[in-house]
Amino acid sequence: MNLQGIVAVSGKPGLWKALAQNKNGYVLESLDAQKTKLVANLSTAKLAALSEITIFGVDDDIKLTDVFEQMKNATSIPDAKADGKKLREFFFEVAPDHDEEKVYASDMKKIISWYQLLKDLPLFNEPDPTVAPAEAEEPTAVETPVAVEETAEKAPAEAPKPKTKKTTKKAE
Template sequence: MNLRALVSVTGKPGLFKLIGQNKGGFILETLDSAKIKSIVNLNTTKMATLEDITIYGEEEEIRLLDVFEKIKANGGNTPNTKASGEELRSFFREVAPGHDEARVYSSDIKKIISWYNIIKEFPLFEEEAPAPLQ
């Protein structure tokens, strides 16, 4: 799974594709059909690639990519983000066993489900991640 170019931006819904950089910050493009481009100033906005995001675990942090892989391996079926908190938690126990239930909220689970549903159709989801540089 090669999701290196996909980012989450604090305060903005959805996911973005990192397409470039200029003096003012990073140039991002929405993943929806509108393909709106915007510039994000890193001095005032926080941004994280999906590959860098982790989820609180009881013993160690769980990589978001591992959760996405588990969802994909289970057929890619996710509950509706409007489902009850218990239904969401039950689903998350299957795809992220060992997550810290006290620190991972229903809102976090909804966000992860919505992100998965956004990216599952993209070719980046099927590509292997490039090997790290040594």
Template sequence: MNLTGVVSVSGKPGLHKLVGQNKSGYILESLDEKKTKSIVNISTARLASLADITVYGDDEDLKLKDILAKMKAQGNVPEAKADAKDLRAFFYEVAPSHDEEKVYGSDIKKIVGWYHILKDLPLFNEEEPKAEEEAGEEKSAETKKEAPKAAKSPAKTAKPKNDKAASTKSAAVKKTGGSKTP
């Protein structure tokens, strides 16, 4: 599942896709049927990327994308407006090691609601671009290895430039010196 660019905005219902940024704020597109675009202020907006959200766990935090993947595998996900006890029982099935004291019923309702928004979108069935990131890391490692070689060659060309610059300065001094003397 590819949650890159999908954000939750505090004070705005639903989920949004981060389209871009301008000098006054973030440009967001809602993920509902209306596909409305809006701009939220950079200084006051609190955005949370779904790819970065974690849920409190007993031993360690649980990633939201892992919980959503388990919900997808489960198949029979209750509605967000279902009874709180039913939602809690369902959440124990998909995230058995979540911290019961720190994860509130409202959090579970929000996660289930997000699942129902995302399940019909094509990005929910897309693979995460890990292969591209790993390939990018390998390329950056290769360029780091080649970088010292590239740094040496400009140093060789820098010496003639410095000599040329020095000769230009001396020529400028000669011109000014020549015009001062009659």
């Protein structure tokens, strides 16, 4: 999923898309139906990129993008206004090793409401541009085997010689 440029702003509900940056801060647009514009001042507002957010885990922190991937595969997602017990049960499905003491019900509600905003957007189903696809790592062309005699007959390629600037000295 491509969450590049999607941020959460402290003190503001919902999610925002970074459109541009000026000398005072960032120009943001809300992801809800109203498409509200906002200039977030860097000195007063705290921005958190969704692609960088993690959730407290028992052993290691869990990336929010991994939780969203698990939520895609979940059978039913509770309402963000559901009680804490239902949210906790759901979170044990999508993030089984989250830390119960550090992940509060308010955090789970926020993550579920973010998921509800993002799931219908086309960027949610796009591949992440920062992660190289697995197919790119494997060679796609079929290499033909080269006989041993052919490689022995070929001379090793010489390294290109560096170009030097010719200078002429005048005879005095």
